[in-house]
Amino acid sequence: MQIKGKATAGPGTRNEAMSQSFHPPQRTLMGPGPSDVSPRVLEALARPTIGHLDPLFVGMMDDLKVLLQYAFQTDNALTIPVSAPGSAGMESCFVNLVEPGDKVVVCQNGVFGGRMKENVVRCGGDAVMVEDDWGRAVDPGKVEAALKANPDAKVLAFVQAETSTGAESDTATLAGLAREHGCLTIVDTVTALGGTPVKVDEWGLDAVYSGTQKCLSCVPGLSPLTFSDRAVEAVKNRSHAVQSWFLDLNLVMGYWGKGAKRAYHHTAPVNTLYALHEALLILREEGIENAWARHRRLHLALKAGLEALGLDFIVPENERLPQLNAVSIPEGADDVVVRQRLLQEYNLEIGAGLGTLAGKVWRIGLMGHACTPKNILLCVGAIGAVLGDMGLSVDRGGAMNEVEKALADAA
Numbered sequence: 064m065q066i067k068g069k070a071t072a073g074p075g076t077r078n079e080a081m082s083q084s085f086h087p088p089q090r091t092l093m094g095p096g097p098s099d100v101s102p103r104v105l106e107a108l109a110r111p112t113i114g115h116l117d118p119l120f121v122g123m124m125d126d127l128k129v130l131l132q133y134a135f136q137t138d139n140a141l142t143i144p145v146s147a148p149g150s151a152g153m154e155s156c157f158v159n160l161v162e163p164g165d166k167v168v169v170c171q172n173g174v175f176g177g178r179m180k181e182n183v184v185r186c187g188g189d190a191v192m193v194e195d196d197w198g199r200a201v202d203p204g205k206v207e208a209a210l211k212a213n214p215d216a217k218v219l220a221f222v223q224a225e226t227s228t229g230a231e232s233d234t235a236t237l238a239g240l241a242r243e244h245g246c247l248t249i250v251d252t253v254t255a256l257g258g259t260p261v262k263v264d265e266w267g268l269d270a271v272y273s274g275t276q277k278c279l280s281c282v283p284g285l286s287p288l289t290f291s292d293r294a295v296e297a298v299k300n301r302s303h304a305v306q307s308w309f310l311d312l313n314l315v316m317g318y319w320g321k322g323a324k325r326a327y328h329h330t331a332p333v334n335t336l337y338a339l340h341e342a343l344l345i346l347r348e349e350g351i352e353n354a355w356a357r358h359r360r361l362h363l364a365l366k367a368g369l370e371a372l373g374l375d376f377i378v379p380e381n382e383r384l385p386q387l388n389a390v391s392i393p394e395g396a397d398d399v400v401v402r403q404r405l406l407q408e409y410n411l412e413i414g415a416g417l418g419t420l421a422g423k424v425w426r427i428g429l430m431g432h433a434c435t436p437k438n439i440l441l442c443v444g445a446i447g448a449v450l451g452d453m454g455l456s457v458d459r460g461g462a463m464n465e466v467e468k469a470l471a472d473a474a
Contacts (some may be wrong), residue, residue, distance in 0.1 A: 088410055089410065090406070090411070091409075091410060091411045091433065091441060092412050092428070092433055093411060093412060093438060093442050094412045094413050094426060095226050095227075095254070095428050096226070096254070096276045096283075096428060096430065097276035097282070097283050098276065098277055098278070098280050098428060098430035098431045098432060098433045099280060099431070099432045099433040100280055100281065100282055100338075100432060101280055101341075101342065101432045103341050103345060104281055104282070104341045105338075107337040107338045107341035108282065108334050108335070108338045109334075110337055112334055113333065115330050115331040115333055116325060116327065120331075120333065121325060123336070123337075124319065124336070126340065127336060127340045127343065128143060128319070130340065130346075130347060131143070131287050131343065132289070133343070133347055133351065134261075134279070134287065134346060134351065135261060135263045135287070135289045136260075136261060136262045136263055136264060136351070137263035137264045138264060139263065139289045139292070140295075141288075141290040141294075141312070141316060141319075142287075142288070143288055143289075143315070143319045144275070144285040144286065144287050144288070144336065144339055145285065145287075145288050145310070145315075146332050147286060148276075148283055148286055149253045149272065149273060149274030149275075149276075150178075150286075151286050151310065152253075152272030152273065152274070152286025152287070152288050153178065153179070153251060153272055153286075154182055154307070154310060155272065155286070155288060155307075155310040156249045156271075156272055157182035157183060157185075157249065158182075158186055158310050158311075159270075159298045159301075159311070159312050160218060160294060160297055160298065161182070161186040161187075161188040161217070161218060162186070162187070162188070162301060163188070164188070164189070165186075165217045166188065166189045166191060166213055166215055167183045167188050167190055167217060167218040167219075167220055167249075168191045168193060168206065168209050168210060168213060168218070169183060169190045169191065169192055169193070169220045169221075170193045170194075170195070170201040170219075170220065170221035170222070170237075171192060171193070171194050171195070172194070172195040172197060172198075172199055172222070172225055172230060172232070173197050173222065173225035173226070173227035173230065173417075173418070174225075174226070174417045174418045175222045175225060175226060175251055175253075176220075176221065176225070179220045179221075179249070179251070180192065183220070186306065191213050193205045193206055193209045197227070197228050197419055198228045198377040198378050198389070199378070199382060200230050200231060200232040200233065200382040201221050201222075201232040203233060203236045203237060203240060206219065206221075206237055207240050210240060210241070210243075211244070214244070216246055218246055218248070218249055219237065219241040219244075219246045219247070219249075220249040221234075221237055221249075221250060221251070222250075222251040223250055223251060223252050223255045223261070224252065224253070224255035224258075224384050224387065225254075226253060226254045226387060226426075227416075227418055227420065227426075228389050228420065229376075229377070229378050229383060229384045229388055229389040230378045230384065231259065231382060231383065232382075234250060234261075234268070235265075235266045238266045238267050239266075242267055247269040247270065247297060248268050248269045248270065249269070249271075250270070250272075251273075253272070253273050253277060254277050254278070254384065254386065254430075255384075256273040256274075256278060257278035257280075257354055257431060258278030258355065258384075258430055258431065259358065259359075259384060259385060259386065260355055261273075263291075267291075269291045269293055269294040270288075270289075270291070270294045271289050272286055272287070272288045273286065273287040273288075274286055275287065275342065277428070277430050278354075278430045278431045278434075279339070279343070279431060280342055280345075280431030280433070281338050281339050281341075281342035282335060282338050284332065284335050285332070285336070287339075290312065295312075295316075298312050298313060309329065314326075314328055357434060358386050358430075358434055359385045360473045361385075361434050361435070361436065361470075361473070362388070362429055363473065364436065364439050364469035364470045364473060365388060365429055365439045365442065365443070365466070366388070367465040367466055367468070367469040368439065368442075368443030368463065368465055368466040368469075369388065369390055369462075370465075371443075371458065371461050371462035371464075371465040371466075372443065372457050372458070372459070372462045373393060373457060374390040374391065374425075375390060376389065376391075377389045377390065377391055377424055385429065386429050387426060387427075388426070388427040388429065389416075389420070389425070389426050389427075390424060390425055391423065391424055392423060393455060395453065395455050396450055398415065398416075398422050399415075400453075401446070401450070401453075402415065402425070404449050408449075409441065409445040411445050413426065413428075413446075414426035414428065427442065436470050439470075440466055440467075443462050443463060443466050444459065444462075444463055447459030447462050447463070
């Protein structure tokens with residue numbers, strides 16, 4: 064009953080006057096992800112939606128798989144995007160390959176190795192931890208010792224590109240150790256794919272997952288995944304049902320299979336897959352080796368500018384990712400205030416530290432579409448200006464000159 068002169072409030076009406084279309088500002092995304100998205104990818108999102116079992120869409124799915132094989136440098140038949148973010152790609156690997164009682168050697172040198180451990184535990188497995196300092200690569204010597212001490216281990220799991228620190232581990236060497244000891248590998252390439260070499264077949268990797276929102280510069284929400292034939296056989300020969308229905312690759316393979324009639328599994332995120340297809344076309348047009356070289360070359364220019372501002376990298380140079388740069392917050396700088404000012408005054412996003420590095424480092428991404436000379440100049444100039452306003456002794460002009468010099472040398 065409505066009382067005369069008073070509006071009745073129902074569900075969803077409290078902030079009715081404030082509800083309107085959301086129009087975000089144009090930011091420059093130089094954090095740990097998401098990265099800037101190409102206008103071509105955004106345009107692909109706006110194309111007409113068709114049915115997820117439409118023959119034309121099924122044909123696009125097949126082409127998408129080929130493009131993903133190129134990105135992963137693999138001929139694996141099971142190479143697909145999981146219809147969920149990178150965390151679901153991680154979980155897909157573990158729930159399909161780890162059964163109750165299985166022993167898994169897990170390498171942790173940052174936040175995401177810890178998440179691997181959580182997945183093992185939730186699958187009923189036994190996690191044998193190999194721990195290294197945050198900001199360092201995984202130590203192959205420690206891994207070899209753990210594999211020798213645990214000859215019954217089924218899987219070796221590690222992060223190639225640790226997003227929380229910017230450290231890159233020697234994936235080829237670690238995979239070789241796993242093969243020597245009869246282990247499958249589960250490898251996190253969320254930050255690596257498209258920005259630094261990922262060679263699934265050459266390195267003999269078994270289960271590899273990634274994300275779309277970093278060096279591929281697609282929108283978030285999908286997780287590229289590839290399984291070797293050996294890993295597929297392990298899934299097919301499980302003793303226990305996969306604990307997740309949605310992520311059970313025995314079912315998903317029926318939907319993404321080639322040639323045979325597609326079995327309905329879920330309604331694919333049609334427009335998001337258009338976007339990934341376009342992002343992968345952009346990668347192929349550039350050439351994947353050229354993309355790797357661009358990230359490395361422009362990292363050196365960013366490095367020159369940041370070091371000229373007096374910022375120190377936390378990862379040794381020979382273990383450092385080009386696309387994720389973690390630097391120590393200088394004494395006298397307020398972490399939150401600096402990042403807020405960069406966002407508000409320059410529309411520039413950089414990332415905070417995670418876990419034990421929270422409040423101690425900034426994570427500066429140089430990924431995909433955002434990996435450009437223009438963005439490096441913006442980033443170094445903006446950080447220099449904000450730090451100078453705070454009273455820190457920084458040579459902003461000198462830092463900009465170092466960037467320009469490095470860019471000229473790389474041209």
